[in-house]
């Protein structure tokens with residue numbers, strides 16, 4: 143089975159988004175392990191799952207299992223799971239998940255990047271590339287991003303991209319041993335008629 147718009151590679155100014163591949167396992171595990179303190183406050187886990195160490199949750203073996211799931215979901219058109227590279231090196235990921243067709247034609251997006259390249263607009267560029275693809279060849283109408291109110295950096299990202307705040311999701315994800323509220327943002331296909339990347343690049347400095 144093939145899904146609209148998948149697989150694909152998209153790039154701008156040294157930032158590329160592309161499907162993860164088996165040989166990314168070592169790099170993925172290295173960057174995730176090194177960034178525990180940077181990533182852990184924002185990532186959830188199923189509350190029914192026994193707590194395990196960050197290293198165990200980010201081993202090459204876990205990557206291999208994640209990749210199998212992602213490939214199956216992507217082929218079925220339910221997910222677009224991208225790695226983010228900067229100048230050819232794996233630095234993060236951006237995942238459009240929960241793709242639901244029909245009258246909704248929507249999905250939600252999540253992202254992270256290596257702290258070593260944070261603050262350089264890597265995720266805004268990657269997200270703009272992914273959104274233009276999602277609203278174009280994939281044919282989505284709505285992409286949602288849900289962000290903890292405490293996550294100032296991620297709030298900056300969605301606001302730079304022109305996402306509109308739509309409400310509060312009470313106790314939305316189980317993160318750091320508790321259910322955490324999230325602010326819900328969405329961007330619609332008609333919100334950036336000239337393209338999301340174009341609009342990002344044209345923002346006043």
Ligand SMILES: CC(C)(COP(=O)(O)OP(=O)(O)OC[C@H]1O[C@@H](n2cnc3c(N)ncnc32)[C@H](O)[C@@H]1OP(=O)(O)O)[C@@H](O)C(=O)NCCC(=O)NCCS
Pocket residue numbers: 180181184253254255256259260261262263264265266288289290293294295296298299
């Ligand atoms: C949120 C995140 C993806 C942003 O990615 P990014 O590529 O750094 O995005 P930007 O370059 O646009 O920076 C966003 C904001 O981070 C802050 N920032 C800037 N430099 C920074 C640095 N060196 N370290 C940390 N934060 C920095 C600034 O507030 C910046 O906003 P500004 O451009 O208006 O100054 C990244 O901070 C991250 O991976 N955080 C941990 C995981 C996470 O929160 N994921 C999202 C869950 S909803």
